[in-house]
Each structure stands twice: as structure tokens, then as C-alpha cells.
Amino acid sequence: MEAFTVLEAPAAPLLRDDIDTDALFPAAWVMDFDTDYGAALFANWRYLDARSVENPEFVLNREGFRAARILVAGANFGCGSSRSHAVWALAAFGIRAVIAPSFADIFRGNAIREGILPLVLPRPEVERLAAIAAAHPGATFRIDLQSCRVRDPLGGELAFEIDAPAREHLLSGLDEIDSTLRHRAAIERYEAGVRAKRRQWAAAGIPHDDRSRAR
Amino acid sequence: MAAYAWRRNGGRAVQTLFEEIWSRHVVEELPGGESLLYIDRHLINELTSPVAFRRLRERGRAVRRPELAHAFADHMVATVPGRTQASFPPAQPYLHALREAAAAAGIPLFDLDDPGQGIVHVAAAEAGLVLPGMTVVCGDSHTCTLGALGAVAFGIGTSEIEHVLATQTLRVRRPQVMRVRCEGRFEAPLSAKDLALYLIGRMGAAGAAGHAVEFAGGAIRSLGMEGRFTLCNLAVEFGARFALIRPDRTTAAWLAALPGVAGEAGPPSLPWCEDSRSGARFDAERSFRIDGLAPRITWGTSPAQVVAIDGRVPDPEELPAREAEAARRAIEYMGLAPGEPLAGLPVDDVFIGSCTNGRLADLRAAAAVLRGRRVAPGVRAWVVPGSQAVKRAAEAEGLDEAFVGAGFEWREPGCSRCVAVNGESVGAGCRAVSTSNRNFEHRQGPGARTHLASPATAAASAAAGCIADPRDL
Structure with a gap:
């Protein structure tokens, strides 16, 4: 697992609540055992034909957001299935952090174990960051997991909280099974x-x- | 491996059932608030396990306790009558990976043609693999189903599957415990599914996030095991990773009747399982009454978007701002209009089955509604039994003939159109009444429009050709 320390990258706003794992990784893409996880991410929203023709309206298809490595999303992100495919799809696309008011329990664990930071902020802050991201496509956000601070492109900075085991796991990138076998x-x-x-x-x-x- | 029986907690602080089972399985408390939790039973399916087995192999790790793992072919199997291994070719690499890994590790596999095959949450319980007091995990979010037997059962991701295979433990933080008390009487055709949908609507899709839910109260006690499985199954749809019900005589009698358990378990006298720890403190409490509750049906793309069967699609203008935007999107996706009544909407598809409603009691409820009726022209109606055992039992009492006679397809056990990763789906733009558990956009197939409901409502809708209130038949 790739360690997560500091991430400097563009953020894409996707302020819907209850973004589920079927949206993150549609079932149709399971049928290919060697599926292209990055292409599968949000496929039903990203493509007009659910497969390849891009929907120009969808945020990740818009200029500045294609290179997003941070998602700013609504509450209960990742609800639904336990399938880790949802996390693999985010990772394969290049997303390393999701900022949201809350996460579904199983998804949160899956994300941390695959090196993706589930970053919880109060809803007004999430909405503010989403508005900044929308107004400044491609602008760089900075997430520092060592100091637990996130900085927006306008220079605003705020602290976030994450429980110690999750933080240490992400910072170290160490194999959890090795640790347990001790x-x-x-x-x-x-x-x-x-x-x-x-x-x-x-x-x-x-x-x-x-x-x-x-x- | 389970703490199937335990002594009273003399003198110490009274724990909730969840805490009691949990604390008995803590191998070690870890720094930072996580517990290293011992896992009694690891259930495995072909959809979520192949990558875990591959990683294990790549890292040269062995399966620590293969005798505590059991594998089931369910998510991707075809359910067409007379199915073979070749019926759905894209499943082949998954099933092949599971077979190879299970054989290499010595893990028993309930394969396609096994008499014990079925949807893991249905078939594992029938096989007696889950007993009160156990910790049980599976790479599937509906594993909370099995908490109905009084177990700590929860869904895990693929990296956790790998962790359990290698260590027989998980690093987990103990959740808060919420008691959801339901009082009142079930009057036919009101079912556990209706109650579950009602609770999801009242609590919201994340209403119990971060919590284990213990269901309690007279309405819960009055439910048979099958209704309890249905209720616990759907707890994850209001955000609870864990759900459980304290075992009682209903639980004991159900376990004692399982083939193979009866002889050893003896008569159902389980002194530890009565509702005695009333002094336990819960972190959160919710109470509901079910008297006079109407059957429920979802109108939107979240199980929390649900109304009474005689209700209407809400008007987003009248909803709180936060719900309004989601409601507008859902109404558009579902091809509905604000204020439109649900009953009477023409239906293309009816699906009866899944880990939520694929048990014998569910099939009986649907068949009772169908008696003397036929599926309306143009409606594609399927029954997919939850397991081979359910299928055999249903056939023994002639339910298959009743369904086929009414115009349903009677199929082989599997997840089928609930999860739609098996070539079986609802068509684009088609409206389905489904007894499954998720109505997410595209869940039952690209463009599928799903209304979740009980088996009785599904059967009534199949006969009417439109969403129908089973109380009107």
C-alpha cells in the first residue's frame, strides 16, 4: 500500500448525499474479471452509453477536474455493498482522498486499507470547499495527514480529525497483516x-x- | 469455536448482548481503540474473495484456519432452470478462482450443484454454520442478516477477507450499540419487510451509522426466524454494519429443527437466551409502534425514499432543501411525477427472491396472494429461491406449481436480479417491484427502475400488472 502523507492535487466537487458503491463501481463492470477499474469509476454518470461516450456535464469529464485526486462529496459516501471494487475504482482513477460529512462504515474501512483517505469535515466546510473547487477548476488543494490540515487554493486552512489507527495506517503504508501476525x-x-x-x-x-x- | 453458551454475568456491569459477544472474542485490545477480534466463522463468496486469495498467494501466506471458512457460489451464478457451469460465461473466472483457492486451502465449497448451495446468508444459516454467540464475517454487506440468530455478524471488504484468512482475526473498533424497540402486532399482510422499509424511512440511510443495532420488543419477539433474517438483513440500509436479535425459544426451535443440529443440540432449552438483561445500557435508543402500519414501497433510488403503499411520490418543493435535490434526481431517474400515487403504476418486472426475501415463508406469503390469480399480461415475473433447501421445501408443498401455474418462472437459487452481476437484470427503463434490498440507480441493471416491497406486495403487483396493495386483494 502506498503511504499517504501529503497530497497536493485538484479537487472535484460531487455534492450528492448517499453516493453508493453501485455508482462508484457499476455491477456491469464486474462481468469482466480483468476489468479496467479506472474506466469503471462512476461509469453510469460519466458515460452517456454507460461505457465509453463521455457525458460532458459530469464533473470528472470537465477541464481541470480530469486530473482530480480529491473528491468533495455529500454525506454517507460509499453506502451499499461491501465490494472493495468501489475503492479500487477510485484508486485506479487516481483519487487518493474523499472529503465528505460522513462515510458508510464498511467503505471507510475499505478505503483506509487501500490507502485512500476518508476525510470528514462538517457539512458547511465541505460545501465551502466544494464551492471553491467548482469555481477554480484544477486549482491545488493540499491535504497534510501529518498535521491533519487541509488547505484550499484560496489559502484557507482548517484542521480535521481522524482516529489514530487509521491515520497511522495511512501514514505508514505498512501491511496490516504483518502487524497482526506480531x-x-x-x-x-x-x-x-x-x-x-x-x-x-x-x-x-x-x-x-x-x-x-x-x- | 463459538461461545454457544455462557454463564450469567454475575456481579459485573450488565452488558448488551452485542458487547457480551464482542468482549468474549477480543484476543487483545490494540492501541488507539481497536480490538483484535477473533472470527469464529468466515463465509466466502466468488464475487469478493478472488483478489484476497490472489494477494495471499502473492505474499506467500497460508490460510490460518481453513476449517472455520466456508465458501458459497451465489452472486454470479445463473439461475435459469437447468443451469450448467456454462450458463453465464463471465462468471467462469470468478468461480474457477474460488474453486482453486478453496481446494488449495481445504475450505469446503457449496458449489453450483451442491444440495447446500444458495445465497450465502440463507444457506449458511440452514447449514448450521451460524450459532448464537458467534462472530461471523463475509465479504458482503448483508452479512448482518445472520445476526438474527444472536451472532455478531458483519460485512467486510476484500482486504479484511485477506486479513481473516491469514490471521482468523480482524482489527476493528467496537461500534456503539443502539436498541431499536418495536412494539405492536403484525396483521397480515404486514411483514418484516414492511417494518424494515418503514424503519429505514424513519431513520434515514445513515440513521444507525457507526452503530450495531439490537432489535427488541414485542413485535420482534412475535416474528419467526425468517422475518428476523429479513429485518436484520435490511439494517445495513439504515447504516448499521451489525444487527442482532437476542436468541429466544423461536431461535432455539429453529436451530433444533435444522438437519444435523437436532440430534446434537437436543431439546431447545437454552437458559442463557431469555430476555433477561434489561439493565443493559445502550448508547442510543429508538422506539416504534407498528399497529395499523400500511405495507411499504420505495419510490426513489435510496431505500430511505419510501412511503405507504397507498402513498404518493413526494413533491421536492415540500421537502427540506437537503432532501429536495436527491428527490428531484430520483423522480427523474424513476420516471415519476411529484404527487403521483404509487399504486396503479404499470409494472414490467416482478422479482421475488434475494437474501432479504428468498426464504420459504416469503414464498408462501407470495403464493397465498397469488391463489386463483395469474400474472398480468406483459409482466415478467420470477421467483428465485434463496437456497437449494428452500427450493426443495417449496417444491415439497407444491409452491413451484402454484407459481408456474400463475405465470411465474421458477428458477434455481442465487442472487440473480438483486445484484445483477450474473447476466440477469431488469431492462433499461423497465419498472420492477422487487423483494430485494437496494433500489440504487442502475442496481438491477442499467436504467432499471426498482420499487422495493414485500413478497405479498410483489405478488399482488404481478397479478394486477401495476403496483398494487396486497390488502385490496
Whole structure:
């Protein structure tokens, strides 16, 4: 995973609430096992034929926003499916941060684990940043995850909050599984404890789940 | 591996059911507020797992506990009667990847032709893989369905699938717990689906974000297991990644009746499962009454855009500014007009099935409405049983003949037109009444216009050829 420290890039405004994972990555694009994730992003909105003919109205097709690496979006971003394809589509297009008033729980976790920053700001601030982005296509925003500050192209700067594990994960770009495997001894202790309890239950005639392997 | 039974929490602070199960599965508390949570059961499907298996392979990692994982072919399988492996060629690489990975790791696979095959959230419960007190994950957001059995069950992304495969744990922050209490009586044809749609409408698409929801109250207790699965299934549509219901005699009896569980589990006497921890403190509480509730149907492109079946499309001018813009877009996409009544809108497609409403009770409810009626001309109507077991049970009581006789197609189990990644979709511009769970733009196919409703409403609409109130039949 690519570490996220400082991002200086244009932002695209897409101020809809409840942008769902089917919008981010339409189901039709799953059918190709080796799909082009970057092309799939927002395909139903981006293309007039849902495939290739660009819709000139859609923000990511407009001059200045094609190179956007930040999205400024509405609340409950990423609701719907747990499919990580939605995050891969954002990443393949080049989006590294989404600024929104809130994110759907599963999407937020998926984004962090794939190196995309879900940046939460109060709705009035999100709307203000979206307005600035819309008025200055291609202008550079700066997100600094070390100091947790975002700066708009007009020089305005504000702080944001993110929980420590998410921030550290994004900053380090380290593999989460490697980190967890350092707790192997604790996992083994837990499993041994469960096995012991299960023997007690079996002795007491209390059902448990061994049968599920019977098939 | 599950804490299937546990002793009373003598003397300590009273935990909610969710917290109790959670705390029993904490391997270690991690710095920063996350827990390393042990996973008892990992359910796997062909749509979201291939990349996780590939990454695992590329990094030279083994599957830590393959005996705790079970794989199902569901999302991309064709459901056409007499289907074969070749029925939907684009699914081949996904199914192939799942088969290879499962075989290599020693993970049992409920493949296309397995008598236990079905939509993972339906079939895994029927196989007895989910028991009260377990932690259960699957790469699918509707995994909260299985919380109906009193488990901590939740949807995960592909990187988390890889993490569970490699470590049998997840790093997760414990959510807040919200109790959603529902009182009152279900009067036919009001169903768990109607209640769920009502709750989504009242709470909003993100109403329980950051929360695990525990459903409680007399209306919930009166629901059978199938209705409970439906209700928990839809909790994610109001933002809850987790939903659960405290196990009771209904749960115990349902588990005891499962083939293979009965012999070992004995009579359903489960002292831990009664509603006894009334002193538990919840982080949030919501209460609803269902008496006199009308069946629900969605009009828009979010499950929260929902009204009573005898209601009308709202006028965006009368909505709060924030909802108005979304409503205008939804009305345009759905081909509707502000103020238009829902009932009477001509319907092209009717879909009965999915992890929400693909169980035997759902098919019975639909068949009861259809008795003596036929699908209206020009309506394409499908029944897709949620699993092979549901299909067999329905056929044993003649439901297949009832549906076929009425003009429905009786199909093979799978996700089908709910997720539309299997070549089965609603046509562009076509209006569908669907018992599935999402009415997002293009969800059931490019340009598809989906109205979510109960099996009874779907069947009534199929017979009428337009959106119809099942109470009028």
C-alpha cells in the first residue's frame, strides 16, 4: 500500500448525499474479471452509453477536474455493498482522498486499507470547499495527514480529525497483516482457551459448533 | 469455536448482548481503540474473495484456519432452470478462482450443484454454520442478516477477507450499540419487510451509522426466524454494519429443527437466551409502534425514499432543501411525477427472491396472494429461491406449481436480479417491484427502475400488472 502523507492535487466537487458503491463501481463492470477499474469509476454518470461516450456535464469529464485526486462529496459516501471494487475504482482513477460529512462504515474501512483517505469535515466546510473547487477548476488543494490540515487554493486552512489507527495506517503504508501476525502468540492463547472451554461444554452436554464440519 | 453458551454475568456491569459477544472474542485490545477480534466463522463468496486469495498467494501466506471458512457460489451464478457451469460465461473466472483457492486451502465449497448451495446468508444459516454467540464475517454487506440468530455478524471488504484468512482475526473498533424497540402486532399482510422499509424511512440511510443495532420488543419477539433474517438483513440500509436479535425459544426451535443440529443440540432449552438483561445500557435508543402500519414501497433510488403503499411520490418543493435535490434526481431517474400515487403504476418486472426475501415463508406469503390469480399480461415475473433447501421445501408443498401455474418462472437459487452481476437484470427503463434490498440507480441493471416491497406486495403487483396493495386483494 502506498503511504499517504501529503497530497497536493485538484479537487472535484460531487455534492450528492448517499453516493453508493453501485455508482462508484457499476455491477456491469464486474462481468469482466480483468476489468479496467479506472474506466469503471462512476461509469453510469460519466458515460452517456454507460461505457465509453463521455457525458460532458459530469464533473470528472470537465477541464481541470480530469486530473482530480480529491473528491468533495455529500454525506454517507460509499453506502451499499461491501465490494472493495468501489475503492479500487477510485484508486485506479487516481483519487487518493474523499472529503465528505460522513462515510458508510464498511467503505471507510475499505478505503483506509487501500490507502485512500476518508476525510470528514462538517457539512458547511465541505460545501465551502466544494464551492471553491467548482469555481477554480484544477486549482491545488493540499491535504497534510501529518498535521491533519487541509488547505484550499484560496489559502484557507482548517484542521480535521481522524482516529489514530487509521491515520497511522495511512501514514505508514505498512501491511496490516504483518502487524497482526506480531500478535500470533495472543491468537494462539485465545484459541487454546476456547478449546478448553469447549471440552467443558461437551462434558456438560452443552451444544457447540463442531458439527458444522460434519458435511 | 463459538461461545454457544455462557454463564450469567454475575456481579459485573450488565452488558448488551452485542458487547457480551464482542468482549468474549477480543484476543487483545490494540492501541488507539481497536480490538483484535477473533472470527469464529468466515463465509466466502466468488464475487469478493478472488483478489484476497490472489494477494495471499502473492505474499506467500497460508490460510490460518481453513476449517472455520466456508465458501458459497451465489452472486454470479445463473439461475435459469437447468443451469450448467456454462450458463453465464463471465462468471467462469470468478468461480474457477474460488474453486482453486478453496481446494488449495481445504475450505469446503457449496458449489453450483451442491444440495447446500444458495445465497450465502440463507444457506449458511440452514447449514448450521451460524450459532448464537458467534462472530461471523463475509465479504458482503448483508452479512448482518445472520445476526438474527444472536451472532455478531458483519460485512467486510476484500482486504479484511485477506486479513481473516491469514490471521482468523480482524482489527476493528467496537461500534456503539443502539436498541431499536418495536412494539405492536403484525396483521397480515404486514411483514418484516414492511417494518424494515418503514424503519429505514424513519431513520434515514445513515440513521444507525457507526452503530450495531439490537432489535427488541414485542413485535420482534412475535416474528419467526425468517422475518428476523429479513429485518436484520435490511439494517445495513439504515447504516448499521451489525444487527442482532437476542436468541429466544423461536431461535432455539429453529436451530433444533435444522438437519444435523437436532440430534446434537437436543431439546431447545437454552437458559442463557431469555430476555433477561434489561439493565443493559445502550448508547442510543429508538422506539416504534407498528399497529395499523400500511405495507411499504420505495419510490426513489435510496431505500430511505419510501412511503405507504397507498402513498404518493413526494413533491421536492415540500421537502427540506437537503432532501429536495436527491428527490428531484430520483423522480427523474424513476420516471415519476411529484404527487403521483404509487399504486396503479404499470409494472414490467416482478422479482421475488434475494437474501432479504428468498426464504420459504416469503414464498408462501407470495403464493397465498397469488391463489386463483395469474400474472398480468406483459409482466415478467420470477421467483428465485434463496437456497437449494428452500427450493426443495417449496417444491415439497407444491409452491413451484402454484407459481408456474400463475405465470411465474421458477428458477434455481442465487442472487440473480438483486445484484445483477450474473447476466440477469431488469431492462433499461423497465419498472420492477422487487423483494430485494437496494433500489440504487442502475442496481438491477442499467436504467432499471426498482420499487422495493414485500413478497405479498410483489405478488399482488404481478397479478394486477401495476403496483398494487396486497390488502385490496
